[in-house]
Amino acid sequence: MPRFSVAEASLWGCQFVQFLQDTGREQTTLRETLRTIYNQEFRGRTEARTPNFSCMLFALRTTHQVQVRGDLVKFKVKRHVVVADQYRRARSNAQTSVAASASGQQLSSTPQMAELIRGKHGVEITSDYDQGNGNIRFPVVPGEPQTVAVLVQNRGTEVVTLQRFQAQQQARELSFTDEQGAVQGRSLLLHPGGMYPIQARCLTTCNGHFSAVVSFEFTKEPDVSFSISRYVAAVAESQLAKDLGPSAPFQPYEASLQHHVTVITEDGIPPDSSLKNELEREIPLGTYQYPKSLKNTILLGPNTSASSSWAAMRSLLEAPLQAENYYQKFQLLLHLEEIQMEVDIRRYDMQDVTMVQERALLVLDVPGVAENRPSLLRGDHLFAHLSSERDHSPLVRYKGYVHSVELDRVRLGFSSKLQKKFVKNLKFDVTFTFSRLPLQVQHRAVVLAVRPGLSSLLFPSASCHKSLFSGPFQPRWFNRKLETNEEQCKAVTHIVTGVSRPAPYLIFGPPGTGKTVTMVEAIKQVWTCFKDAHILACAPSNSAADLLCQCIIKDIAPQNVYRLIASSRSYREVPTDIRPCCNWDDEQSSYVYPSKKRLSHYRIIITTLVTAGRLVSANFAPGFFSHVFIDECGHAVEPESIVAIAGEQCPRTTPTGGSCAAGAPRGLSGLVGSHRISLGTGTSLLERLMLHNPLYQKSSGGYDPRFITKLLWNYRSHEAILRIPNELFYDNELKVCRSNGLDIRNLFCTWEELPKKGFPIIFHGVCGEDQREAKSPSFFNTAEIEVLVHYLRKLLQSRGRGSCPSVSPKEIGIISPYRKQVEKIRKAITCLDPDLQELPDISQLKVGSVEEFQGQERPVILISTVRSCSTYIQFDQTFRLGFLKNPKRLNVAITRAKALLIVVGNPTVLSKDHHWLRFLRYCKEQGGYTGYPFEEEGTAEDRLANDLQALQLRV
Numbered sequence: 004m005p006r007f008s009v010a011e012a013s014l015w016g017c018q019f020v021q022f023l024q025d026t027g028r029e030q031t032t033l034r035e036t037l038r039t040i041y042n043q044e045f046r047g048r049t050e051a052r053t054p055n056f057s058c059m060l061f062a063l064r065t066t067h068q069v070q071v072r073g074d075l076v077k078f079k080v081k082r083h084v085v086v087a088d089q090y091r092r093a094r095s096n097a098q099t100s101v102a103a104s105a106s107g108q109q110l111s112s113t114p115q116m117a118e119l120i121r122g123k124h125g126v127e128i129t130s131d132y133d134q135g136n137g138n139i140r141f142p143v144v145p146g147e148p149q150t151v152a153v154l155v156q157n158r159g160t161e162v163v164t165l166q167r168f169q170a171q172q173q174a175r176e177l178s179f180t181d182e183q184g185a186v187q188g189r190s191l192l193l194h195p196g197g198m199y200p201i202q203a204r205c206l207t208t209c210n211g212h213f214s215a216v217v218s219f220e221f222t223k224e225p226d227v228s229f230s231i232s233r234y235v236a237a238v239a240e241s242q243l244a245k246d247l248g249p250s251a252p253f254q255p256y257e258a259s260l261q262h263h264v265t266v267i268t269e270d271g272i273p274p275d276s277s278l279k280n281e282l283e284r285e286i287p288l289g290t291y292q293y294p295k296s297l298k299n300t301i302l303l304g305p306n307t308s309a310s311s312s313w314a315a316m317r318s319l320l321e322a323p324l325q326a327e328n329y330y331q332k333f334q335l336l337l338h339l340e341e342i343q344m345e346v347d348i349r350r351y352d353m354q355d356v357t358m359v360q361e362r363a364l365l366v367l368d369v370p371g372v373a374e375n376r377p378s379l380l381r382g383d384h385l386f387a388h389l390s391s392e393r394d395h396s397p398l399v400r401y402k403g404y405v406h407s408v409e410l411d412r413v414r415l416g417f418s419s420k421l422q423k424k425f426v427k428n429l430k431f432d433v434t435f436t437f438s439r440l441p442l443q444v445q446h447r448a449v450v451l452a453v454r455p456g457l458s459s460l461l462f463p464s465a466s467c468h469k470s471l472f473s474g475p476f477q478p479r480w481f482n483r484k485l486e487t488n489e490e491q492c493k494a495v496t497h498i499v500t501g502v503s504r505p506a507p508y509l510i511f512g513p514p515g516t517g518k519t520v521t522m523v524e525a526i527k528q529v530w531t532c533f534k535d536a537h538i539l540a541c542a543p544s545n546s547a548a549d550l551l552c553q554c555i556i557k558d559i560a561p562q563n564v565y566r567l568i569a570s571s572r573s574y575r576e577v578p579t580d581i582r583p584c585c586n587w588d589d590e591q592s593s594y595v596y597p598s599k600k601r602l603s604h605y606r607i608i609i610t611t612l613v614t615a616g617r618l619v620s621a622n623f624a625p626g627f628f629s630h631v632f633i634d635e636c637g638h639a640v641e642p643e644s645i646v647a648i649a650g651e652q653c654p655r656t657t658p659t660g661g662s663c664a665a666g667a668p669r670g671l672s673g674l675v676g677s678h679r680i681s682l683g684t685g686t687s688l689l690e691r692l693m694l695h696n697p698l699y700q701k702s703s704g705g706y707d708p709r710f711i712t713k714l715l716w717n718y719r720s721h722e723a724i725l726r727i728p729n730e731l732f733y734d735n736e737l738k739v740c741r742s743n744g745l746d747i748r749n750l751f752c753t754w755e756e757l758p759k760k761g762f763p764i765i766f767h768g769v770c771g772e773d774q775r776e777a778k779s780p781s782f783f784n785t786a787e788i789e790v791l792v793h794y795l796r797k798l799l800q801s802r803g804r805g806s807c808p809s810v811s812p813k814e815i816g817i818i819s820p821y822r823k824q825v826e827k828i829r830k831a832i833t834c835l836d837p838d839l840q841e842l843p844d845i846s847q848l849k850v851g852s853v854e855e856f857q858g859q860e861r862p863v864i865l866i867s868t869v870r871s872c873s874t875y876i877q878f879d880q881t882f883r884l885g886f887l888k889n890p891k892r893l894n895v896a897i898t899r900a901k902a903l904l905i906v907v908g909n910p911t912v913l914s915k916d917h918h919w920l921r922f923l924r925y926c927k928e929q930g931g932y933t934g935y936p937f938e939e940e941g942t943a944e945d946r947l948a949n950d951l952q953a954l955q956l957r958v
């Protein structure tokens with residue numbers, strides 16, 4: 004059995020406590036129950052060696068983190084019923100005043116961390132480069148060795164022995180030395196007043212962040228052992244990286260503000276609803292609240308008095324979806340999603356924050372709002388009360404309506420009473436709410452879906468086998484490129500002739516295979532062939548719906564097309580080319596919802612799936628919409644897609660018509676999923692039909708083209724760019740369509756910056772740092788931005804000279820998964836870099852998240868992965884962020900590039916994911932790898948150091 008030091012074992016203990024909290028069992032106190040959980044569940048989650056239960060418990064006792072009385076074990080943690088939480092911190096007044104370190108986490112905000120870093124028995128670890136909270140951080144210049152001393156001081160009155168010095172997860176650029184061999188394992192006596200230096204030395208060839216977690220283990224007579232840890236980092240960075248650094252130390256949000264006092268709510272002032280709303284509301288939208296007993300069942304868990312309701316819930320969730328349980332199953336899932344959302348929203352609560360008065364509104368900084376954390380749209384509301392009154396009962400809370408959202412700020416309309424009371428620096432506690440509208444719309448859709456007639460659409464078993472044309476369909480193609488692709492032509496023909504009716508027609512395939520252009524062609528053909536057809540074209544997101552609109556109005560005059568946008572969307576975000584056909588009234592400066600009569604003049608209406616709910620409320624005559632098309636259907640969960648087809652407007656009674664869905668089951672999945680309650684079904688309608696309905700399944704003769712078309716020819720990307728997505732996600736079925744003439748996909752193959760000519764991918768390794776600033780939960784990495792800017796300058800300044808083809812900002816896209824990185828990259832290119840900011844069209848260079856690039860393409864794509872600390876990988880998984888643990892995002896990001904792909908990231912961290920590892924190996928084998936060396940390695944030591952970092956022993 005390997006030996007564990009107290010520090011190591013107590014780290015495992017802390018993780019176990021976290022595990023108990025995450026799984027809602029922090030109240031378990033019976034030693035034997037805990038032992039079973041530890042042995043059977045906790046230890047099985049890691050391949051790393053772990054101490055046995057008694058050893059772990061002993062360590063927690065020694066470090067005063069647990070009380071053990073007989074068979075009862077009581078961990079010293081705050082209790083709360085919540086899933087994993089990125090903000091929650093145990094709260095005390097002392098902690099609030101702890102100065103945050105230069106960047107990153109506020110380290111001593113967890114009791115476990117404070118315990119690990121604090122001096123003990125008179126022994127202190129110090130350095131001239133102390134940043135507080137256990138962090139030592141010193142600057143270094145590439146090519147110049149730099150050495151700093153870390154001092155071990157015995158300020159006590161008794162002799163102590165330094166038994167062991169350990170440096171874990173150490174960057175190879177950073178090393179430790181000392182005169183008497185403590186670093187090599189020799190023990191060392193430290194007399195009272197004694198001081199012993201250990202030298203940290205860094206030599207690097209490139210900019211980056213080189214760090215190690217070090218621990219000093221001591222003993223003291225008669226039998227005391229203790230340890231002290233530090234996070235040591237050497238940082239080499241350019242002026243640009245410094246300028247982009249944290250604007251203020253990171254401060255996590257405060258813990259939730261739940262009061263058990265009587266509350267009086269003062270209503271606020273909603274945004275001016277100058278929305279001209281003439282659209283009828285004939286089908287009411289219910290509230291669809293979840294029953295309180297459901298929440299109790301979840302809180303009580305499976306082995307309690309609620310066990311029978313728990314079992315009933317599980318059996319419904321585990322039952323296959325059928326027409327008979329359709330409504331019940333989705334209703335339950337939507338309720339569970341809402342309960343999860345209620346838990347999630349609490350983590351955004353704020354305490355002691357100030358607002359600024361701007362005319363009749365108060366402006367509140369809400370870091371993270373741009374990343375939808377929390378999600379706030381115009382018209383939503385939150386609550387604020389005076390911090391000084393937080394313990395009053397009754398408590399007066401003010402409802403504030405969101406009038407607008409600007410990056411990290413929201414403008415709020417509160418009651419005039421609060422406005423009058425308001426003075427500068429008045430402190431508020433703020434609690435957030437979420438809009439229930441999307442949930443309500445989906446609830447109603449699943450209710451409507453069970454009405455007779457629709458099951459032949461949702462659970463189709465056959466088609467009418469009758470074409471809507473008496474003769475053959477001989478189209479005049481709008482997009483003549485399609486003529487060269489038999490599958491695309493057949494799909495359009497089958498959709499327009501309606502042979503799958505009543506079954507929906509599915510188009511699926513990997514990225515860039517022409518799903519959207521095929522659907523758009525079908526829409527245009529339906530519009531041409533059936534003069535009485537009314538088409539509803541939907542997509543899950545505004546950007547995908549905009550794209551549909553852009554493609555349609557290339558051939559159909561905008562006056563025939565109506566892009567119905569929700570009033571919560573800022574008009575500034577609407578692309579200028581679709582503005583002529585959207586529901587914005589310039590004169591009134593507001594959106595308009597026209598009456599059914601007026602809407603019926605448009606034969607093509609384009610909305611997001613949720614906004615299609617507004618058309619459901621209007622109650623169009625049965626069969627009004629003869630055709631429903633859903634693009635990116637693989638990215639919406641089923642109840643969301645149902646909104647478009649389950650209303651009165653569904654095409655079930657029309658003699659023409661049909662519905663069509665396109666998507667890539669391996670694209671991004673929808674967000675509703677309740678997966679954190681592990682009951683999970685985030686499946687889309689497209690995926691369900693493909694996986695479970697015989698009409699759409701592959702037989703020995705392939706797919707039945709009357710119901711489904713699989714597109715496999717990729718027209719978008721250079722072969723080298725497609726290779727890994729094809730191998731990882733598409734079983735190498737994807738085929739690269741070659742072109743005879745000048746092919747844009749080969750444009751960059753001779754670019755001099757390529758590590759290997761002919762291979763238009765660069766993987767530039769960077770050993771950077773995940774940073775956060777102020778109260779924003781989002782991450783950024785300045786070392787990666789330096790590298791991105793280097794390549795952008797090369798691309799944009801060449802102006803077609805030398806081997807670099809002429810490329811303009813609008814032909815380049817930069818994808819990063821974190822909002823803060825997106826913001827910093829924009830700042831770097833539009834405000835900080837002297838050359839890039841001068842370019843007249845630099846604002847057309849799109850920087851955005853993967854979701855914002857869904858369905859889009861650019862000749863050049865740069866990706867910044869940000870993650871440089873593997874600790875956060877689990878965090879990302881929990882909060883559905885980042886690239887790691889999310890292969891769908893990796894797939895979507897890579898496949899946006901046509902001719903050149905540049906990925907900037909930390910190879911050591913990325914290689915922990917097997918998809919990324921494959922991509923890294925590929926780039927290395929093909930000669931496309933450059934930058935910080937990528938060496939495959941991985942030791943148990945690494946894992947332990949990761950675990951230390953998991954306790955946030957780092958800046």
Ligand SMILES: Nc1ncnc2c1ncn2[C@@H]1O[C@H](COP(=O)(O)OP(=O)(O)OP(=O)(O)O)[C@@H](O)[C@H]1O
Pocket residue numbers: 484485486487488491512513514515516517518519520521667717718719857858859860
């Ligand atoms: N038959 C074709 N001939 C030539 N180019 C084509 C053809 N079909 C599609 N393309 C081109 O391929 C690119 C990708 O098409 P499209 O955006 O429709 O793909 P997609 O499958 O919807 O992609 P994604 O899954 O990423 O949304 C576009 O530039 C489109 O013009």
